[in-house]
Amino acid sequence: MALSFAPLCSALDAGFWHQLTRRKLELYRLDQSAKPLRGHYYNGDPSGLPTRLTLEFSAFDVNTLTPARCCPAFGSLYNTNTFQAFKSTDKKALLEQVGKEIWESIKSGRAVEDPTLLNSFILLTFADLKKYHFYYWFAFPALCFPEMVPLLQQPVSLSESFSSAQVESLQRAYDELCQEESLSAVPYFLVKYSDQTVLLAPLRKWNEFFRDQRKVTVGFCDPCTLTQYPGWPLRNLLVLIAYRWGERLESLEILCYRDRTMQGQRDSQHSLLLQVQLPDMAATTDCPKCVGWEKNQKGALGPRMVNLSECMDPKRLAEASVDLNLKLMRWRLVPTLDLERVSTARCLMLGAGTLGCNVARTLLGWGVRQITFVDNARVSYSNPVRQSLFEFEDCLDGGKMKAVAAAEKLRQIFPGVKAEGFSLSIPMPGHPVDFSVETREQARRDVEQLEELVRSHDVLFLLMDTRESRWLPTVMAASHRKLVINAALGFDTFVVMRHGLKKAKQECGEPATSTGPPTSATDPPPSATGHSHSTGPSLFSNIPGYKLGCYFCNDVVAPGDSTRDRTLDQQCTVSRPGLAMIAGALAVELMVSILQHPEGGYAVASSSDDRLNEPPTSLGLVPHQIRGFVSRFDNVLPASLAFDKCTACSAVVLDHYEKEGFQFLANVFNSSHSFLEDLTGLTLLHQETQAAEIWDLSDDESF
Numbered sequence: 001m002a003l004s005f006a007p008l009c010s011a012l013d014a015g016f017w018h019q020l021t022r023r024k025l026e027l028y029r030l031d032q033s034a035k036p037l038r039g040h041y042y043n044g045d046p047s048g049l050p051t052r053l054t055l056e057f058s059a060f061d062v063n064t065l066t067p068a069r070c071c072p073a074f075g076s077l078y079n080t081n082t083f084q085a086f087k088s089t090d091k092k093a094l095l096e097q098v099g100k101e102i103w104e105s106i107k108s109g110r111a112v113e114d115p116t117l118l119n120s121f122i123l124l125t126f127a128d129l130k131k132y133h134f135y136y137w138f139a140f141p142a143l144c145f146p147e148m149v150p151l152l153q154q155p156v157s158l159s160e161s162f163s164s165a166q167v168e169s170l171q172r173a174y175d176e177l178c179q180e181e182s183l184s185a186v187p188y189f190l191v192k193y194s195d196q197t198v199l200l201a202p203l204r205k206w207n208e209f210f211r212d213q214r215k216v217t218v219g220f221c222d223p224c225t226l227t228q229y230p231g232w233p234l235r236n237l238l239v240l241i242a243y244r245w246g247e248r249l250e251s252l253e254i255l256c257y258r259d260r261t262m263q264g265q266r267d268s269q270h271s272l273l274l275q276v277q278l279p280d281m282a283a284t285t286d287c288p289k290c291v292g293w294e295k296n297q298k299g300a301l302g303p304r305m306v307n308l309s310e311c312m313d314p315k316r317l318a319e320a321s322v323d324l325n326l327k328l329m330r331w332r333l334v335p336t337l338d339l340e341r342v343s344t345a346r347c348l349m350l351g352a353g354t355l356g357c358n359v360a361r362t363l364l365g366w367g368v369r370q371i372t373f374v375d376n377a378r379v380s381y382s383n384p385v386r387q388s389l390f391e392f393e394d395c396l397d398g399g400k401m402k403a404v405a406a407a408e409k410l411r412q413i414f415p416g417v418k419a420e421g422f423s424l425s426i427p428m429p430g431h432p433v434d435f436s437v438e439t440r441e442q443a444r445r446d447v448e449q450l451e452e453l454v455r456s457h458d459v460l461f462l463l464m465d466t467r468e469s470r471w472l473p474t475v476m477a478a479s480h481r482k483l484v485i486n487a488a489l490g491f492d493t494f495v496v497m498r499h500g501l502k503k504a505k506q507e508c509g510e511p512a513t514s515t516g517p518p519t520s521a522t523d524p525p526p527s528a529t530g531h532s533h534s535t536g537p538s539l540f541s542n543i544p545g546y547k548l549g550c551y552f553c554n555d556v557v558a559p560g561d562s563t564r565d566r567t568l569d570q571q572c573t574v575s576r577p578g579l580a581m582i583a584g585a586l587a588v589e590l591m592v593s594i595l596q597h598p599e600g601g602y603a604v605a606s607s608s609d610d611r612l613n614e615p616p617t618s619l620g621l622v623p624h625q626i627r628g629f630v631s632r633f634d635n636v637l638p639a640s641l642a643f644d645k646c647t648a649c650s651a652v653v654l655d656h657y658e659k660e661g662f663q664f665l666a667n668v669f670n671s672s673h674s675f676l677e678d679l680t681g682l683t684l685l686h687q688e689t690q691a692a693e694i695w696d697l698s699d700d701e702s703f
Contacts, residue, residue: 001150001151001154002148002149002150002151003148003149003150003151003230003274003276004229005142005229005230005231005232005234005235006051006224006226006229006230006231006232007051007140007232007294007295008041008051008052008053008138008140008223008231008232008233008294009050009051009052009053009294010052010053010055010123010136010138010294010304011052011053011054011055012054012055012136012306013054013055013056013057014308015056015057016055016056016057016059017127017134017306017308018057019057019059019060020060020077020079020125020127020134021127021129021132023035023060024079024127024129025129025323025324025327026327028079029327029330029331030081030331032078032079032080032081032085034076034077034078035060035076035077035078035079036060036062036074036075036076036077037055037059037060037062037074037075037076037077037121037123038058038059038060038061038062038064038066038072038073038074038075039053039054039055039059039072039073039074039075039121040053040054040066040067040070040071040072040073041053041054041070041071041073041119041221041223041233042054042067042069042070042071042223043069043071043185043221043222043223043257043258043259044069044258044259044260044261045223045225045260046225046260046262047225047227047270048225049225050225051223051224051225051231051232052223053073053121053138053140053223054070055123062074065184066183066184066185067184068184069184069185069259070184070185071116071119071184071185071186071187071221071223071233072116072119072187073116073119073120073121074116074117074119074120074121075120075121075122075123076098076120076121076122076123077123077125078094078122078123078124078125079125079126079127080124080125080126081126082126083126083128083135085126086124086125086126086135086303089124091124091137091139091293094122094124094139095122095139095141095290095291095292095293096287096290098120098122098139098141098290099141099143099287099288099289099290100287100290101120102117102118102120102141102143102236102290103143103287103288105117105118106118106143106236106239106240106243106244107243109244111236111240112203112204112206112240112244113204115187115188115203115237116187118187118188118233118236118237118240119187119233119236120141121138121139121140121141122138122139122141123136123137123138123139124136124137124138124139124303125137129321129324130321130324131307131309132307132308132309133305133306133307133308133309134305134306134307134308135303135304135305136303136304136305136306137293137294137302137303137304138293138294139292139293139294140232140292140294141236141290141291141292142232142235142236142290142291142292143235143236143239143287143288143289143290144288144289144290144291145238145239145242145278145279145281145288146279146284146288147279149238149276149277149278149279150276150277151274151275151276152251152275152276152277153275154228155227155228155229155230155256155272155273155274156272156273157227157269157270157271157272157273158170158255158268158269158270158271158272158273159269159270161273162193162269163195165196166193166195166196166197166198167268167269169193169196169197169198170193170198170200170257170268171259171266171268173198173199173200174186174189174200174257174259176200177189177200177201177202181202185221186202186221187220187221187233188202188203188218188219188220188221188237189201189202189203189218189219189220190202190203190205190206190209190210190216190217190218190219191217191218191219191253191255192209192210192217193217200219203218203240206244206245212248214248214249214250214251215249215250215251215252215253216249216252216253217252217253217254217255218237218241218252218253218254218255219254219255219256219257220233220234220237220254220255220256220257221233221257221259222234222256222257222258222271222272224256224258225258227270227272230254230256230272230274231256234254234256238252238276238278239281239288241278242278242279242280242281243281243282243284244282246278246279246280246281246282247280247282249278250277251275251276251277252275252276252277252278253273253274253275254272254273254274254275254276255271255272255273256271256272256273256274257271258270258271258272259271318414318415318416319416322364322367322414322416323367325365326339326366326367327339334618334619335618336618337596337618337619338595338596339367341595341596342366342367342368342592342595343366343367343368343369344369345368345370345458345459345591345595346370346372346456346457346458346459347363347368347370347371347372347457347458347459347460347461347591348372348374348453348454348457348459348460348461349371349372349373349374349406349461349463350374350375350426350460350461350462350463350464350469350470350473351374351375351461351462351463351464351465352373352374352375352377352387352389352402352403352405352406352421353375353377353383353387353402353463353464353465354386354387354489354580354584355463355487355489355580355583355584355587356373356375356387356402356406356461356463357387357388357389357390357406357584358388358580358581358583358584358585359461359463359487359584359587359588360373360389360406360410361388361389361413361584362584362585362587362588362589363588364410364413364414364417366588366592368417369416369417369418370417370418370419370457371407371410371417371418371419372407372419372420372421372422372453372457373402373403373404373406373407373419373420373421373422374403374421374422374424374426374450374453375401375402375403375406375421375423375424376401376403376423376424376425376426377401377402378398378399378400378401378402379394379395379399379400379401379402379405380395380399381395383395383402386577386580389405389406389409389410390402390405390406390409401421401423402421403421403422403423403424404421404423405421406419406421407419407420407421408421422449422453424446424449424450425442425446426446426450426464426469426472426473427443427446427447427472427665427669428466428468428469428471428472428559428669429468429471429558429559429668429669429676430468430559430669430672431468431669432669432670433666433669433670434666434670440666443666443669444662447472447662447665450472450473450476451476454473454476454477454480454482455480457482458482458483459482459483459484459485459591460473460477460482460483460484460485461484461485461486461487461587461591462474462484462485462486462487462551463487463584463587467559468559470486470551470552470559471552471559471647471648471668472665474499474550474551474552474648474649475648475649475653475654475657476657477499478499478502478550478648478649478654479502479654479657479658481501481502481503481504482501483498483499483501483591483594483600483601484498484499484550485497485498485587485588485590485591486498486499486550486551486587487583487584487586487587488551488583489575489579489580489583490575491574491575491576492575492576492579492629492630492631493627493628493629493630493631494575494579494582494583494627494628494630495625495626495627495628496583496586496587496590496625496626496628497551497624497625497626498545498548498590498591498594498601498624498625499548499549499550499551499649500545500546500547500548500549500550500642500649501545501546501548501600501601501602502546502649502654503546503602542604542605543604543605543624543639543640543641544602544603544604544605545599545600545601545602545603545604545605546602547641547642548605548624548639548640548641548642549624549640549641549642549643549646549649550642550646550648550649551648552646552647552648552649553640553641553642553643553646553648553649554640554643555646555647556645556682556685556686557677557682558647558674558675558676558677558680558682559647559648559676576630578630579630582628582630583628586626586628589619590622590623590626592619593617593619593620593621593622594622596617596618596619597616597617597622603616603622604616604622605622605623605624605639606621606622606623606624606637606639607623607624607637607638607639608636608637608638610637611637621637623637623639624637624638624639624640625637625638625639625640645680645681645682645685646680647676647677647680647682650680652679652680652681653676653679653680656679
């Protein structure tokens with residue numbers, strides 16, 4: 001009768017696949033080279049369980065501790081990038097390669113010093129991280145004898161051959177050997193026994209332990225629970241013995257050591273004793289045939305598949321899927337992309353209308369996890385077709401508050417986002433707040449809440465539908481040194497821009513500014529109501545971020561009440577339907593490009609002239625402004641200096657705001673636009689300009 005072996009079965013817990021997912025996304029990416037793994041098997045399973053090699057979440061750390069009473073096994077992971085690569089991998093060549101490594105360790109003697117080399121394994125995988133389907137195929141390489149190994153007698157249990165005293169002595173000797181070897185379990189060992197005692201030794205002491213014995217006993221931790229067959233780890237041990245000592249042996253006794261604990265009692269009596277006769281392999285030079293690919297659930301040679309989509313938390317699946325799209329971008333196209341700087345940015349959306357909805361959806365696509373809306377309007381029946389976060393039901397019963405509804409919809413789209421909505425009115429220049437004590441106090445509370453929101457966020461998006469509603473957030477953001485992205489729409493034109501990011505005065509003094517009113521260098525930017533600013537920006541190059549202008553630097557008049565006496569078409573942002581999507585997307589892309597620059601908001605502004613030059617970031621240019629003309633399907637990238645008489649970001653405005661607080665703001669809200677113009681020097685500038693025009697006219701008449 002020939003000796004047969006019970007094959008190993010792979011046992012991979014869910015933690016292993018979670019770790020593979022994380023490592024695939026964060027470490028391996030497109031790397032398909034072999035990765036080291038550590039598994040273990042146990043020789044104390046109760047009868048009926050299959051022979052298992054287990055890989056847990058810690059399998060990727062080869063230096064981790066092996067669980068108590070378990071034998072370590074080391075292998076290699078080959079994770080393919082495509083299902084086709086998984087199927088087409090040359091499994092035979094892969095198995096032969098590992099078989100040759102085992103054979104070389106036997107010939108060189110390394111396997112005697114380190115018997116774990118006999119228990120190598122291969123794991124070939126493909127991880128479909130969109131569906132969370134994991135395809136895998138295990139191999140437990142085992143070298144084959146040129147002929148069958150005969151059994152000299154039927155296997156017998158230890159209880160039939162050993163007395164109770166011998167069994168107890170065996171257990172004590174094994175525990176002592178594990179302690180001497182500093183292992184949780186010794187996979188292979190040498191055995192000598194008498195009527196009362198059992199002695200054990202590691203494989204490397206074969207010659208001194210057995211000397212010239214012709215009949216010897218070796219033992220191994222046997223994970224098999226069958227009563228007639230030993231486990232798979234015995235196969236390579238027998239090849240090792242046959243090659244190194246086979247010519248000296250007449251017969252070999254094998255102790256299949258099985259060490260169960262049943263109801264608190266240790267029991268080794270079900271261990272097996274086998275008698276075999278090994279062929280002499282001392283003259284063998286070529287690597288023996290290697291087998292070991294695991295069969296699938298149907299009993300045929302083939303891979304297995306595990307579906308973890310149902311057992312994983314759907315929220316974690318959503319988060320992992322968002323991360324997957326972004327990390328795929330980094331793997332292939334932008335290796336230097338810093339996704340963490342984007343995902344951790346806290347974004348404040350001032351305006352939850354057409355622009356706000358589109359900006360928020362694009363932020364989600366970039367993995368941003370914290371988005372806060374501020375808006376005091378309700379969802380109306382005209383909104384859902386243009387504003388992508390609202391539905392018809394949101395318009396009913398007077399309409400939901402836009403900020404709250406938008407935040408709720410973001411959480412429905414992606415539960416991993418921290419989205420909040422604040423129904424808040426932003427006090428504005430030219431809109432008095434002193435009608436009553438109650439009105440003034442409400443305005444004070446609104447200012448305090450808005451300032452706290454500005455302080456607690458990293459990036460502000462100004463997406464409102466009036467020019468004057470952008471004034472207070474601009475002042476606050478400049479004071480708190482926050483990055484501002486501004487977007488405004490005309491009918492078929494738009495402007496997307498970043499505000500200059502002020503440096504602290506102690507860092508660089510006052511920023512360099514232009515000394516006169518801006519002069520037009522390109523078409524004027526459209527306002528959010530579809531009307532143009534009075535002037536366009538000055539065109540400069542190589543302007544650092546702290547010297548760039550804000551939304552109001554292009555104006556020579558202070559913001560006022562633009563809502564008075566407006567017709568229906570002026571009350572709404574009338575624009576081509578695709579315009580908000582274009583401008584909203586560009587606003588987010590501008591933010592991401594800024595965050596990828598080493599200097600962030602202080603980055604030098606890119607211009608249209610830089611389009612042929614080496615881009616400053618992995619994502620390309622970092623412009624000051626993007627002015628788009630849909631009718632011409634064209635964009636230009638002007639840059640302009642901060643205006644020293646700007647009504648929002650100039651030093652005099654910021655000084656009054658920081659020193660006087662709400663009292664200064666109340667004066668702005670309750671006064672006409674002349675208050676800010678007088679404060680910043682615009683009034684004097686107008687007078688000087690008028691005087692110069694009169695002088696030019698009189699000078700002409702002299703001829």
